[in-house]
Amino acid sequence: MLTGILVRVNTTRVAKTVASILIAGAAACIGTAPAAAVPVSSAPGTAGLTPALASAYTSAWTEAKREGVQLSITSGKRSWAQQQQMWRDGVAQYGSASAARRWVLPPNESTHVSGRAIDVGPRTGAAWLETTGRRWGLCRTFDNEWWHFELVTIPGLPCPPRLPALDEMSVGPDRVGGMTLTAAMITVDTTDPLPLARWWAQQTGGEILAENEGWFVTVKISDAGPLLAFQKTADPTPGKNRIHLDFVADERAAAIEGLLAAGATHVADHDMPGFAWTVLADPDGNQFCVAQHG
Numbered sequence: 001m002l003t004g005i006l007v008r009v010n011t012t013r014v015a016k017t018v019a020s021i022l023i024a025g026a027a028a029c030i031g032t033a034p035a036a037a038v039p040v041s042s043a044p045g046t047a048g049l050t051p052a053l054a055s056a057y058t059s060a061w062t063e064a065k066r067e068g069v070q071l072s073i074t075s076g077k078r079s080w081a082q083q084q085q086m087w088r089d090g091v092a093q094y095g096s097a098s099a100a101r102r103w104v105l106p107p108n109e110s111t112h113v114s115g116r117a118i119d120v121g122p123r124t125g126a127a128w129l130e131t132t133g134r135r136w137g138l139c140r141t142f143d144n145e146w147w148h149f150e151l152v153t154i155p156g157l158p159c160p161p162r163l164p165a166l167d168e169m170s171v172g173p174d175r176v177g178g179m180t181l182t183a184a185m186i187t188v189d190t191t192d193p194l195p196l197a198r199w200w201a202q203q204t205g206g207e208i209l210a211e212n213e214g215w216f217v218t219v220k221i222s223d224a225g226p227l228l229a230f231q232k233t234a235d236p237t238p239g240k241n242r243i244h245l246d247f248v249a250d251e252r253a254a255a256i257e258g259l260l261a262a263g264a265t266h267v268a269d270h271d272m273p274g275f276a277w278t279v280l281a282d283p284d285g286n287q288f289c290v291a292q293h294g
């Protein structure tokens with residue numbers, strides 16, 4: 001089975017192109033309402049968090065349990081009144097609003113109040129999450145708070161640089177230095193969406209979420225990552241795509257053998273010190289890569 005999706009874009013202007021892909025992805029959603037990938041049962045402490053953060057943390061918490069790592073939320077969603085009380089206590093404790101800002105924010109600025117931050121413990125669990133959290137888009141965001149995590153990167157991509165401390169950010173009620181865009185879906189143009197969507201659902205162990213009469217088919221391929229979507233167009237796939245999916249597999253050779261048997265085409269093998277991958281094409285000619293996990 002394929003896991004660990006990463007989208008790679010061939011370009012010299014990475015940041016700008018990623019932004020335009022996300023915007024293009026949003027534009028492709030017009031007219032459809034794909035079902036959100038909500039986990040069956042959420043981890044303790046996730047009530048009131050945004051669905052994206054609750055889902056990402058639940059995936060991380062499940063993996064932590066599997067690896068025998070202790071991890072729990074010590075503070076998640078806070079009410080306005082709770083944060084107001086914390087802010088008042090902070091000002092009293094540190095002597096002034098400007099001194100208190102290093103450790104606590106007023107309710108209109110706290111990402112805990114908007115359900116977009118979690119504090120975790122114990123310290124060993126937080127350290128584990130700091131190392132592995134980016135798999136689900138979770139990052140430690142402040143130098144002075146080892147416990148505070150937010151959803152600030154695309155699952156699998158590196159975390160943005162940490163901010164020195166709460167008081168040194170330029171803060172606002174909406175968002176504090178980080179991403180405001182979340183990758184929801186990667187959409188592929190094709191002349192025949194349904195068979196291609198079924199093929200990808202099968203290869204990834206995923207499931208088709210919505211068919212929309214065959215013109216826009218969505219596939220859930222992982223619990224935390226973006227959906228795949230297949231959108232009907234009149235033009236056949238013209239040649240090498242300018243965006244591709246990178247997968248990792250625990251048993252790479254076996255995964256590739258299975259994909260070839262299922263109708264994928266072999267394009268190339270690449271090998272460099274410490275990293276080897278195979279380029280394949282799906283039945284429509286869309287190229288993607290499979291590398292060894294870990």
Ligand SMILES: [Zn+2]
Nearest residue numbers: 117118119148
């Ligand atoms: Zn926090």
